[in-house]
Amino acid sequence: MHDPARRLPGEGVFSLLLTGISLFLFYQATQISGFEALSAPGSFPLFSTGCMVITSALVALRTLRLPHSEEHGWQAILPGFVIFMTVLMLFYALALKPVGFLPTSFVFLLIATKVMMRTSIARAALIAALSLILVYVVFRLVFSVLMPEGIVPERELISAMRRLLSGGAE
Amino acid sequence: MDWTHFFMSWIDPQLLMLVALGTFAGIYVGAIPGLSVTMAVSILISFTFSWEMFDALSLMIGIYMGGVYGGSRTAILLNIPGAPSAIATALDGYPLAKKGLAGEAIGLSTTMSALGGLVGIVVLGIGAPAVSEFALRFQPRDYLLLAILGILLVGSLSGESLVKGIFAGALGLTIGCVGLDPLTAQERFTFGQIELWGGISFIAVMIGLFGVSEALMQLQHVDTAAVKQVIRRIVPEWRSVVKYLPLSLQSSAIGVIIGALPGTGGDIAALMAYDQAKRVTKNPETPFGEGAKEGLIAPEAANNAAVGGAFVPMLTLGIPGDAVTAIIIGAMFIHGLNPGPMLMIERPEMFWFILGALVLATFFMLVFGLTGIRLFVKIVELPRAVLFPLILLLSIVGAFAVNNSIIDVYFMLGFGVLGYFMKMYGYQVGPVILGVILSRLIDDNWRRAIISEQESLPRLFHGIFTSPLSAVLMIAVILVFVSNTPLWAWGKRRLSRGRS
Numbered sequence: 175m176h177d178p179a180r181r182l183p184g185e186g187v188f189s190l191l192l193t194g195i196s197l198f199l200f201y202q203a204t205q206i207s208g209f210e211a212l213s214a215p216g217s218f219p220l221f222s223t224g225c226m227v228i229t230s231a232l233v234a235l236r237t238l239r240l241p242h243s244e245e246h247g248w249q250a251i252l253p254g255f256v257i258f259m260t261v262l263m264l265f266y267a268l269a270l271k272p273v274g275f276l277p278t279s280f281v282f283l284l285i286a287t288k289v290m291m292r293t294s295i296a297r298a299a300l301i302a303a304l305s306l307i308l309v310y311v312v313f314r315l316v317f318s319v320l321m322p323e324g325i326v327p328e329r330e331l332i333s334a335m336r337r338l339l340s341g342g343a344e
Numbered sequence: 345m346d347w348t349h350f351f352m353s354w355i356d357p358q359l360l361m362l363v364a365l366g367t368f369a370g371i372y373v374g375a376i377p378g379l380s381v382t383m384a385v386s387i388l389i390s391f392t393f394s395w396e397m398f399d400a401l402s403l404m405i406g407i408y409m410g411g412v413y414g415g416s417r418t419a420i421l422l423n424i425p426g427a428p429s430a431i432a433t434a435l436d437g438y439p440l441a442k443k444g445l446a447g448e449a450i451g452l453s454t455t456m457s458a459l460g461g462l463v464g465i466v467v468l469g470i471g472a473p474a475v476s477e478f479a480l481r482f483q484p485r486d487y488l489l490l491a492i493l494g495i496l497l498v499g500s501l502s503g504e505s506l507v508k509g510i511f512a513g514a515l516g517l518t519i520g521c522v523g524l525d526p527l528t529a530q531e532r533f534t535f536g537q538i539e540l541w542g543g544i545s546f547i548a549v550m551i552g553l554f555g556v557s558e559a560l561m562q563l564q565h566v567d568t569a570a571v572k573q574v575i576r577r578i579v580p581e582w583r584s585v586v587k588y589l590p591l592s593l594q595s596s597a598i599g600v601i602i603g604a605l606p607g608t609g610g611d612i613a614a615l616m617a618y619d620q621a622k623r624v625t626k627n628p629e630t631p632f633g634e635g636a637k638e639g640l641i642a643p644e645a646a647n648n649a650a651v652g653g654a655f656v657p658m659l660t661l662g663i664p665g666d667a668v669t670a671i672i673i674g675a676m677f678i679h680g681l682n683p684g685p686m687l688m689i690e691r692p693e694m695f696w697f698i699l700g701a702l703v704l705a706t707f708f709m710l711v712f713g714l715t716g717i718r719l720f721v722k723i724v725e726l727p728r729a730v731l732f733p734l735i736l737l738l739s740i741v742g743a744f745a746v747n748n749s750i751i752d753v754y755f756m757l758g759f760g761v762l763g764y765f766m767k768m769y770g771y772q773v774g775p776v777i778l779g780v781i782l783s784r785l786i787d788d789n790w791r792r793a794i795i796s797e798q799e800s801l802p803r804l805f806h807g808i809f810t811s812p813l814s815a816v817l818m819i820a821v822i823l824v825f826v827s828n829t830p831l832w833a834w835g836k837r838r839l840s841r842g843r844s
Binding site for chain 1: 391505513521528535559563727754760764790791801
């Protein structure tokens with residue numbers, strides 16, 4: 175979608191933001207060990223952030239001189255789905271540890287599927303549940319990845335299920 | 345007997361299964377538009393870091409080999425390259441499918457991909473020990489120049505502008521500096537936060553830049569309906585295989601060379617091989633762009649040959665050949681291995697194991713590529729509205745699982761959003777990850793080089809221009825840089841005008 179001859183909405187602001195961040199990081203690099211020696215801990219960060227400052231400034235200067243793109247509006251840069259999913263992911267990340275993997279993931283998948291597929295809540299719940307079972311079996315049970323338990327007593331449930339499957343023989 | 349490790353993945357049932365599973369998954373990951381091998385491997389690394397090294401490598405190698413090939417399928421069937429390495433495949437693959445020859449096109453591309461893959465592996469097997477031995481003579485300044493060359497190459501070849509490429513590479517280098525200085529333990533970009541002393545988890549950066557940002561990009565096409573396909577016979581005729589064998593070998597050679605250049609990968613190899621095929625094929629049965637089989641075979645052989653090529657600089661110099669090998673280097677770091685010339689001396693069994701696993705993955709690629717087409721069509725038809733929330737969920741869980749730290753998740757989200765805007769505005773994210781991986785190597789070698797020259801820049805440059813190897817590398821760096829400047833373009837225009 176990016177046309178080097180046209181400026182997309184927000185591109186100028188983004189390039190200026192990158193220049194600002196680069197300048198800030200360059201200033202931070204000067205604070206590491208100053209300019210005391212070429213082999214000092216700050217010399218390489220000075221080089222890398224210096225490159226960032228020069229290149230981001232060049233990009234910003236070039237971008238700000240470009241004519242605006244007539245074809246694409248803000249909707250093309252930041253569609254509703256992208257904003258929605260980013261916010262949803264942020265909430266998911268915030269809730270993951272206190273609430274736990276299973277309930278948080280189910281709600282995340284349910285909301286995302288319902289909104290994006292524009293389907294009924296029952297169908298979305300079924301898809302979310304099946305997806306979660308797949309992820310859980312592959313990553314938690316096969317790959318043994320530790321997930322935050324939160325409010326679900328997961329370990330007790332797994333051991334109870336194992337007892338049940340082994341016919342209570344313990 | 346280190347070479348016996350070549351057969352390790354062949355005889356150990358668990359490793360065999362992992363290579364098979366990885367290749368199978370890789371084909372589908374590569375085939376589904378929007379999912380990339382880089383994305384899959386970066387998410388996978390967070391789940392396999394606690395595994396045995398051989399297990400983790402088996403899975404990753406399978407995914408890499410399968411994924412590079414898998415992109416061709418959707419390129420042929422839907423005119424949507426599943427992976428960047430299949431862009432050139434679509435040019436003639438899709439016209440073939442429109443003529444009702446989809447099965448034949450898939451069969452040929454599978455066979456030639458396997459052949460290309462094998463050529464790449466043979467070159468890796470012969471070339472890597474030689475390069476590794478030669479690399480023992482490298483001075484710190486040579487490593488410094490080689491790493492800079494890698495970042496410049498990936499920045500200039502994969503994006504619309506070198507300036508943006510350099511910015512992305514420098515950003516990666518800066519991210520790699522965060523934490524305590526490895527030599528003096530001085531804080532760098534930590535802002536007084538103890539959590540940043542250990543640096544930013546490069547897995548979080550990778551998942552953010554390759555997983556989340558790509559999934560967010562693909563959300564723009566969430567309403568795109570899946571296209572249904574009907575395919576019949578795909579096993580190619582022996583006659584066709586023999587007929588196109590010379591072209592396939594030639595394209596494989598291009599693929600290996602391009603793949604072995606630091607920072608370049610299968611996508612560039614495929615495009616160059618396509619271009620070469622156009623030049624050497626004098627009278628194609630069908631014109632290029634309208635369904636020429638040569639235009640399908642050349643990129644497919646080249647992109648898989650580039651896999652073996654990409655492992656050469658990775659294993660011998662510790663410099664990734666492309667984004668996926670950058671991630672595999674990360675995985676090796678996690679497992680306490682240090683890719684570079686010493687790896688071949690200290691852990692030669694790793695080299696033999698990788699070689700054997702690559703051959704096995706190529707075999708599985710051929711088997712899975714010529715079978716299971718019905719299942720393939722079903723999976724590719726999976727709605728994006730189901731697929732992408734799942735990928736985003738795995739990204740979050742993956743970033744969390746590495747250190748059980750929610751901070752890593754926030755970093756991953758931050759880099760995901762940054763990567764989204766970077767891609768949107770024409771920046772490549774590949775150089776960022778290359779910069780993160782190479783940051784330590786460049787920093788260490790810069791300091792070693794300058795200390796050995798008693799902190800004198802003129803002496804360093806004198807050393808560079810009086811050593812043939814350093815001089816060649818320096819000239820390569822200058823050439824890559826200058827060839828991307830407006831001055832060079834102006835000179836070329838003048839030259840062509842003068843000729844005409």
